[in-house]
Amino acid sequence: MRPSVARQSEMPGPKVYSLWWGDRTIPKQKGVVEYTISAYRAKAAPHMLRNYLFNGYRRLSGELVFWLIPFGMGYGIYTWAKKTDAYHHSKAAHVAAGVEHD
Amino acid sequence: MRLLKTHVLLRFLNSYVVDSPQPANISYLWNFGSLLALCLIIQILTGAFLAMHYSPNVDFAFNSVEHIMRDVNNGWIIRYTHANVASFFFIFVYMHVGRGLYYGSYKSPRVLVWSIGVIILILMMAIAFLGYVLPYGQMSLWGATVITNLLSAIPIFGVDIVELIWGGFSVSNATLNRFFSLHYLLPFLLAALALAHLIALHVHGSNNPNGVTSNGDRYAMHPYFIFKDLVTIFAFLLVLSVIVFFYPNLLGHSDNYIPADPMVTPASIVPEWYLLPFYAILRSIPNKLLGVLAMFGSLLILLILPLTDLSRIRGNQFRPAMKLAFWFFVVDFIILLWIGSQHPESPYLEIGQIATTFYFAWFLVLVPIIGIAENTLLDVATADKTNK
Numbered sequence: 001m002r003p004s005v006a007r008q009s010e011m012p013g014p015k016v017y018s019l020w021w022g023d024r025t026i027p028k029q030k031g032v033v034e035y036t037i038s039a040y041r042a043k044a045a046p047h048m049l050r051n052y053l054f055n056g057y058r059r060l061s062g063e064l065v066f067w068l069i070p071f072g073m074g075y076g077i078y079t080w081a082k083k084t085d086a087y088h089h090s091k092a093a094h095v096a097a098g099v100e101h102d
Numbered sequence: 103m104r105l106l107k108t109h110v111l112l113r114f115l116n117s118y119v120v121d122s123p124q125p126a127n128i129s130y131l132w133n134f135g136s137l138l139a140l141c142l143i144i145q146i147l148t149g150a151f152l153a154m155h156y157s158p159n160v161d162f163a164f165n166s167v168e169h170i171m172r173d174v175n176n177g178w179i180i181r182y183t184h185a186n187v188a189s190f191f192f193i194f195v196y197m198h199v200g201r202g203l204y205y206g207s208y209k210s211p212r213v214l215v216w217s218i219g220v221i222i223l224i225l226m227m228a229i230a231f232l233g234y235v236l237p238y239g240q241m242s243l244w245g246a247t248v249i250t251n252l253l254s255a256i257p258i259f260g261v262d263i264v265e266l267i268w269g270g271f272s273v274s275n276a277t278l279n280r281f282f283s284l285h286y287l288l289p290f291l292l293a294a295l296a297l298a299h300l301i302a303l304h305v306h307g308s309n310n311p312n313g314v315t316s317n318g319d320r321y322a323m324h325p326y327f328i329f330k331d332l333v334t335i336f337a338f339l340l341v342l343s344v345i346v347f348f349y350p351n352l353l354g355h356s357d358n359y360i361p362a363d364p365m366v367t368p369a370s371i372v373p374e375w376y377l378l379p380f381y382a383i384l385r386s387i388p389n390k391l392l393g394v395l396a397m398f399g400s401l402l403i404l405l406i407l408p409l410t411d412l413s414r415i416r417g418n419q420f421r422p423a424m425k426l427a428f429w430f431f432v433v434d435f436i437i438l439l440w441i442g443s444q445h446p447e448s449p450y451l452e453i454g455q456i457a458t459t460f461y462f463a464w465f466l467v468l469v470p471i472i473g474i475a476e477n478t479l480l481d482v483a484t485a486d487k488t489n490k
């Protein structure tokens with residue numbers, strides 16, 4: 001097989017992206033650049049600890065402010081509701097509402 | 103050339119999961135699609151084996167499930183797996199949808215992918231509801247009674263529709279039989295829709311965290327993303343094993359271990375956890391018909407996002423105001439989930455109503471307003487001030 005066969009065929013790759021049902025020829029995509037390295041050189045999870053833990057922490061902590069405000073408010077609503085509900089079901093609330101206790 | 107690339111069928115496989123070029127910068131949030139596919143496969147397989155021992159009759163259903171749990175070899179693994187993967191299916195689909203919301207994946211040119219997704223979501227909920235009725239415990243019967251009764255709110259022929267669905271005058275043997283039939287059938291429709299979802303996706307390929315085209319930097323699906331998908335697949339299988347073997351009833355309701363009894367109503371009737379947010383929206387509206395419309399509307403409103411997101415920028419990566427709005431929406435969803443599990447009394451009732459209002463306002467008011475504000479600020483900042 002000459003290398004140019006692959007480029008002219010329907011073989012998906014950098015210039016031919018996706019097959020569509022029933023297509024005989026596929027519209028060529030422009031400007032798709034695909035990188036790859038030899039399978040013998042590829043490492044499964046390079047620098048796993050550094051990437052997953054430390055870089056992950058760096059990326060997530062940057063978003064912290066966007067979480068703290070909504071989740072803080074949500075937690076506030078949750079605790080307030082629990083407290084209010086507990087009061088509604090307490091003897092004090094029943095007395096305050098004028099309900100008789102035996 | 104290799105068979106994989108020329109064979110009339112294998113070349114589809116090649117195009118989808120081998121050579122397909124993926125954006126180099128997609129994060130782990132793009133892994134939920136493959137997890138969802140795995141969940142669907144697990145559900146269909148375990149479901150087929152459960153059906154070999156299950157009996158869809160009001161007199162035998164509960165006992166046949168107990169028979170699976172006690173007598174069938176490894177039946178308990180099959181059943182607990184089926185029940186818990188249903189929960190993980192929803193965890194994953196909510197994360198998957200959340201990713202789409204955050205990164206603007208619903209925007210053109212992926213509107214069709216998104217719209218098929220919304221149909222999938224609604225169908226998933228229907229299937230889960232039907233499946234929950236099958237063991238015919240107390241919560242099965244009463245959950246089915248409450249939810250089917252909702253349709254009686256339809257004007258004029260509502261009651262006729264409900265009786266048509268029941269096949270009688272209450273949830274009964276006929277109902278259980280048809281629910282079993284549909285619960286077996288519909289997942290295959292789901293599988294077909296998932297394929298359509300992928301076909302639609304592959305016209306333009308995946309979005310990525312930056313929201314701009316990734317054509318300039320792509321890796322092949324295999325081996326890079328096959329391996330990455332496997333990372334989360336094995337992580338999922340690990341967590342699933344812990345749940346199935348050590349906490350199999352963590353997410354279930356104990357009332358469903360009581361055989362269905364039409365003469366005894368449970369103290370509270372609650373759906374499975376993943377339906378609670380929509381249950382909360384339903385109960386927030388005093389009028390029955392409007393409540394039902396709001397519940398279905400809360401799912402269908404996802405379809406409107408391609409229209410109401412007016413921002414010129416795809417995704418929230420570079421939009422701090424929208425990031426904040428997104429997390430408020432997430433918290434609102436969690437609040438609705440929690441409210442759905444509470445008795446409808448003060449203050450839960452009022453919180454549910456406010457959260458419901460926010461839910462709809464997010465799509466119809468917040469998203470467009472933030473988009474317009476950003477566009478305007480951008481125009482002001484880049485306007486040519488020299489020729490004033």
Ligand code: HEM
Binds near residue numbers: 136202220222310
């Ligand atoms: C059975 C359920 C589903 C399955 C098996 C499924 C499968 C997939 C797969 C394999 C992908 C590509 C990988 C990825 O981006 O994760 C994907 C992408 C996508 N899905 Fe789903 N999906 C399901 C449900 C949904 C739902 C309910 C929605 C939305 C309401 C949705 C919306 C999308 C969108 C917008 C994309 C493109 C995302 C992007 O490229 O940024 N999907 N889906």
